[in-house]
Amino acid sequence: MSRVPQGFRLRFNGRAVEGEIRAAAARGxxxxxxYVLGEAQAVVPIDEAALSRSGTASVDVGALSAAVSFDTPYAVRQHEELTYRHAPGRTAKYLERPLNAARSEVAALIAAQLRRALR
Incomplete structure (x- = not known):
């Protein structure tokens, strides 16, 4: 038996692939x-909930960077002032601590979106 060589043709559209990967990275x-915003809102100091309601998550697709922010006049002071007393379960460093604790979860969320795009 002789084997007949088989061939194939592959068309690769690098720009489309790059676009899909960037979109997946932005989704992740x-x-x-x-996720970090949710974790932060669970520990953000709460009085009338204005600080908690001001929390937002955003992504700069062009730079592939994400941000979580709280936008009240006292957000930074509440975050940094370690001597303030808060209700049980609420704390200063309400953004920094959840961000550091969630590193592996955030990486997994991004990786899952990239894997989905590469299927």
Whole structure:
């Protein structure tokens, strides 16, 4: 028996692939930022809930970077002032601590979106 060589043709559209990967990375970043926001809102100091309601997650698709922010005049002071007393379960460093604790979860969320795009 002789073997007949078989051939194939592959068409690779690098720009489309890059676009899909960047979009997946942006989706993963947003999911990660939303996860961190949720964790932060669970420990953010709460009086009338204005600080908690001001929390937002955003993504800069062009730079592939994400941000979680709280936007009240006192957000930074509440975050940094370690001597303030808060209700049980609420704390200063309400963004820094959840962000550091969620590193592996955020990485997993981003990786899952990239894997999905590469199927």
């Amino acid at each position: 970043l947003l999911l990660g930022a939303e």
